[in-house]
Amino acid sequence: MPVSLCGSWDMVSNVNFEGYMIALGISLYTRKIALKIKHRKVIEQVGDRYVVKTLSTFRNYTFSFRVSEEFQEFTKGLDDRNCKSLVAWEGNKLVCIQKGEKKNRGWAHWIEDDKLHLELHCEDQVCKQVFKRVV
Numbered sequence: 001m002p003v004s005l006c007g008s009w010d011m012v013s014n015v016n017f018e019g020y021m022i023a024l025g026i027s028l029y030t031r032k033i034a035l036k037i038k039h040r041k042v043i044e045q046v047g048d049r050y051v052v053k054t055l056s057t058f059r060n061y062t063f064s065f066r067v068s069e070e071f072q073e074f075t076k077g078l079d080d081r082n083c084k085s086l087v088a089w090e091g092n093k094l095v096c097i098q099k100g101e102k103k104n105r106g107w108a109h110w111i112e113d114d115k116l117h118l119e120l121h122c123e124d125q126v127c128k129q130v131f132k133r134v135v
């Protein structure tokens with residue numbers, strides 16, 4: 001069993017979020033605001049269900065899923081698209097594939113050096129975020 005991702009995590013770095021947002025077609029106005037804010041990630045596990053909350057002073061995004069079970073995702077308040085999403089463990093990484101209008105879309109979460117890592121990708125863009133545990 002991989003090390004638990006559960007808990008509250010505060011963003012410490014966010015590399016190429018701009019490129020990722022451009023790939024998603026986010027407007028310049030929204031990108032300018034989004035680039036200035038720090039995200040808090042809250043990951044909870046209830047039975048075999050995960051709840052992942054991305055919180056900020058600007059917008060919040062919450063979704064939940066069961067591992068290895070495809071679900072319909074609507075990225076409300078983000079790019080407002082529908083995806084068929086599937087989250088599964090690949091070694092120690094929790095990997096999501098988001099099938100939809102955007103090619104090569106997905107993300108991966110893992111723990112490294114007591115930090116929560118998140119790699120988000122869309123088309124040819126990769127965004128890398130690191131979070132530290134909230135104490």
Ligand code: VL7
Nearest residue numbers: 021026034054055056059060061078079107
């Ligand atoms: C969530 C945003 C850009 C719109 C707001 C930006 C601040 C904070 O999807 C994400 O994480 C996964 C894995 O944890 C859970 O889905 C990252 C931020 C992506 C995409 C769209 C900019 C507006 C948003 C909620």
